[in-house]
Amino acid sequence: MILVTGGAGFIGANFVLNWLADSGAEGIVNIDKLTYAGNLANLQTLQNDARHIFVHGDIGDKALIAKILVEYRPRAIVNFAAESHVDRSIHGPAEFIQTNIVGTFNLLECAREYWGALQGGDKERFRFHHVSTDEVYGSLSLADPAFTETNPYEPNSPYSASKAASDHLVRAWFHTYGFPVVTTNCSNNYGPYHFPEKLIPLVILNALNGKPLPVYGDGQQIRDWLYVGDHCSAIREVLDKGRLGETYNIGGWNEKANLDVVKTICGILDELRPRADGKPYAEQITFVTDRPGHDRRYAIDASKIEKELGWRPAETFDTGIRKTVQWYLDQPEWVEGVVTGSYRDWLEKQYRH
Ligand code: NAD
Numbered sequence: 001m002i003l004v005t006g007g008a009g010f011i012g013a014n015f016v017l018n019w020l021a022d023s024g025a026e027g028i029v030n031i032d033k034l035t036y037a038g039n040l041a042n043l044q045t046l047q048n049d050a051r052h053i054f055v056h057g058d059i060g061d062k063a064l065i066a067k068i069l070v071e072y073r074p075r076a077i078v079n080f081a082a083e084s085h086v087d088r089s090i091h092g093p094a095e096f097i098q099t100n101i102v103g104t105f106n107l108l109e110c111a112r113e114y115w116g117a118l119q120g121g122d123k124e125r126f127r128f129h130h131v132s133t134d135e136v137y138g139s140l141s142l143a144d145p146a147f148t149e150t151n152p153y154e155p156n157s158p159y160s161a162s163k164a165a166s167d168h169l170v171r172a173w174f175h176t177y178g179f180p181v182v183t184t185n186c187s188n189n190y191g192p193y194h195f196p197e198k199l200i201p202l203v204i205l206n207a208l209n210g211k212p213l214p215v216y217g218d219g220q221q222i223r224d225w226l227y228v229g230d231h232c233s234a235i236r237e238v239l240d241k242g243r244l245g246e247t248y249n250i251g252g253w254n255e256k257a258n259l260d261v262v263k264t265i266c267g268i269l270d271e272l273r274p275r276a277d278g279k280p281y282a283e284q285i286t287f288v289t290d291r292p293g294h295d296r297r298y299a300i301d302a303s304k305i306e307k308e309l310g311w312r313p314a315e316t317f318d319t320g321i322r323k324t325v326q327w328y329l330d331q332p333e334w335v336e337g338v339v340t341g342s343y344r345d346w347l348e349k350q351y352r353h
């Protein structure tokens with residue numbers, strides 16, 4: 001088995017689905033707290049798949065994590081669980097400190113104890129894979145080269161500071177205890193099951209609902225977009241072949257200004273689902289107050305993972321964004337569950353008895 005944390009969220013769920021799509025794959029124990037960002041509808045297709053074991057719980061719960069490790073004896077842990085939204089971290093940083101820092105610390109300690117008791121090949125094989133972000137490196141100017149793994153950490157938001165802290169803990173557990181870790185720092189993901197608080201799904205759904213498309217500031221902030229399936233394949237490569245104690249940057253070589261991303265989505269929707277009045281969706285674009293401390297540009301230099309492990313993204317932005325828009329058009333039930341909040345009722349239904 002492997003243990004995945006946060007596997008009911010956007011990237012975690014894609015990872016679990018992608019992993020189990022292979023009929024010969026090992027099973028997954030998936031622990032998720034089911035915060036507002038966790039959605040079991042993302043995993044609905046696994047309902048009858050005995051290889052997927054879901055545990056509703058918190059990575060900060062030491063007793064629960066220890067019990068899971070003893071019971072399922074995973075050969076690896078992939079840690080996705082986190083508070084992930086920058087805007088929410090500005091409004092309320094406490095949960096970010098709790099889950100991203102204290103939660104990761106708890107997970108590391110439980111995992112270290114478990115690993116310490118393993119013997120021989122099991123011990124040698126064990127991996128703790130920490131999933132992190134390019135935001136830990138701070139902000140680039142237009143002229144700066146893309147982030148490499150040796151860039152200094154300069155996090156600017158409560159979210160990125162909490163992720164940076166967790167990365168440091170993971171690093172220290174390797175250097176101090178010899179605990180077998182790998183860390184990946186990835187750029188902005190997009191794709192199926194993305195919660196519509198983030199730019200791309202928010203714009204798709206607001207456009208379809210005739211709502212304004214909010215662009216922060218001048219819309220010239222740059223992000224490096226990666227299709228989520230490519231992030232999952234990169235994690236699998238690193239888990240499989242990454243060198244212990246190393247960090248690997250993952251990115252799509254797809255730098256785009258936010259305003260261009262929004263216009264691209266509008267153009268695809270004009271084609272696939274034209275507005276009833278025949279006008280372009282771009283008319284709904286609305287410039288709004290900028291995010292405080294908004295990082296101007298992120299860009300990932302993904303040469304290390306490419307050279308060492310032979311990984312490259314399969315999707316370009318053009319192919320990935322088209323697939324993504326089409327996915328949202330094809331999933332009215334998922335969208336409705338999220339927009340109305342009814343996806344949260346699952347907990348009540350499931351645990352009532
Ligand atoms: P998400 O917010 O969609 O999902 C996070 C999941 O973690 C949710 O299912 C939530 O219920 C769960 N969770 C939160 N607190 C928990 C806790 N204490 N215990 C157990 N589960 C908990 O996030 P995402 O976008 O899927 O991101 C996953 C990971 O990837 C995060 O660590 C994030 O920092 C990192 N990352 C995200 C991106 C991106 O573009 N989304 C890019 C790079 C790295």
Ligand code: DAU
Pocket residue numbers: 084085086087132133134135186187188189197198199200202214215216217219221222223258291298
């Ligand atoms: O870079 C990786 C990071 O990407 C991950 O670590 C984070 O978990 C993930 O949320 C994402 O962070 P961003 O802040 O870049 O993503 P978000 O989708 O919130 O915003 C993308 C850009 O779009 C950013 O420059 C802010 C802008 N934006 C966002 C929203 C929600 C808007 O202009 N309008 C909006 O309404």
